[in-house]
Amino acid sequence: MNDAAEQPVISVKGLTKRYGKRTVVDHFSLDVMRGQIYGFLGPNGSGKTTTIRMLCGLLVPDEGEGTCLGHDIRTESWAIKQRVGYMTQRFSFYEDLTIAENLDFVARLYSLPDRRKKVTGALERLGLADRKNQLAGSLSGGWKQRLALAACILHEPDLLLLDEPTAGVDPKARRAFWDEIHELAAGGMTVLVSTHYMDEAERCHRIAYLAYGKLMADGTVEEVVKGAGLSTWHVSGPPRRIATLAHDLAGKEGVEMVAPFGATLHVSGSDGGKLDAAVAAYKDEAGLEWSRSEPSLEDAFIHLMDQSQDNFAPEKRG
Structure with missing residues (x-):
């Protein structure tokens, strides 16, 4: 017996998007379950935003097919849009209106019944009630973020899209934001979020790594890190000495990545034996402390970036 809750909220195959001769998203396939927080990582220009927009019918793919919230992403985009909340990278509300006026305007756009009650509820849920009469243009980044999220969930969507939502926001505000996202997901809302922050990616239930249009990895953080196949010292x-050691190790056979973290280096490679041989000459050096360690998500991220090819790089002529 198939339970509706066990069916994917989003299920797509072979999504492809081109602009001119450039393939921005290349045959992307993914299933997302209800209540999941799915993180999308990748370098700038990797197709994260384009992919997310295709997943929910906001952008028509050139190839591929799929469903979102039970609707065909090609032919039923309007029905999908009614059930989606979308928070863009840039603050897009009226800065000369108050917080409450902005939310009331959004409620009118959706023709929400009992809109005043729903605006009041959103103000209270996001901690905006005491500031409801403050002009949006005078808010700090963290408070603008709360207003944007309140507007996105005002119509109680089933799917929430967040496009780098915490860029430029302080750590405390980011943590409060993510606590709220997890509460929404616990209530059954599905969340797609693009981010460059590794700590935010680690708060997602699953992550997808895109590099220049291609899906390079997909799974839990643990699965993606393990799948990178890295050995790390x-x-x-x-x-x-750490600064000079980084220079000494870079380019040695078996060393694919050297990344400084304060007074510590992460030295990684996909061939454990060659990596061990490369660092052996430095293992007994006084003042250096070596330890074998699991690679971090950032190690895996950089490793995947190094394996990818920029689809907007100038074409080589033969």
Whole structure:
């Protein structure tokens, strides 16, 4: 017996989008379950935003098919849009209106019944009630973020799209934002979020890594890190020596990545034996402390970036 709750909220196959001769999204396939927070990672220009827009019918693919919220993404985009909340990268509300006036305007756009009650509820849920008469243009980044989220969930959508929602927001506001997102997901809302922050990616139930239009990895954080196939050494020591050591190790056979984290280096490679041989000459050096460690999500992220090819790079002529 198939339970509706066990069916994917989003199920797409082979989504492709081109602009001119450039393929921005290349045969992307994905299933997303109800209540999941799905993070989309990738370098700038990797197709994250384009992919998310195609997943929910906001952008028509050149190839591929699928459903979102039970509707065909090609032919029933209007029905999908009624059940989606979309928070863009840029603050897009009227800065010369108050918080309450902005939310009331959005409620009117959706023709919401009992709109005043729903506006009041959104103000209270996002901690905006005491500031409801403050002009939106005078808000800090964190408060603008809360207003944007309140507007997105005002019509109680089933799917929430967040496009780099916490860029430029302080850590405390980011944590409060993510606490709210997890509460929404616990209530059954499905969330797609693009981000560059590794700590935010680690708060997602699953992540998809895109690089220049191609899906490079998909799964839980643990699965993506393990799938990168990296062996990693951490070495700490005096800052000046760590800086020169990074230079010494870069380019050695078996060393594919050297990344400094304060006074510690992450030294990684996909061939554990060659990596061990590369660092062996430095293992007994006084002042350096070496430890074998699991690679981080950022290690895997950089490794995947190095494996990808920029689809907007100038074409080589033969």
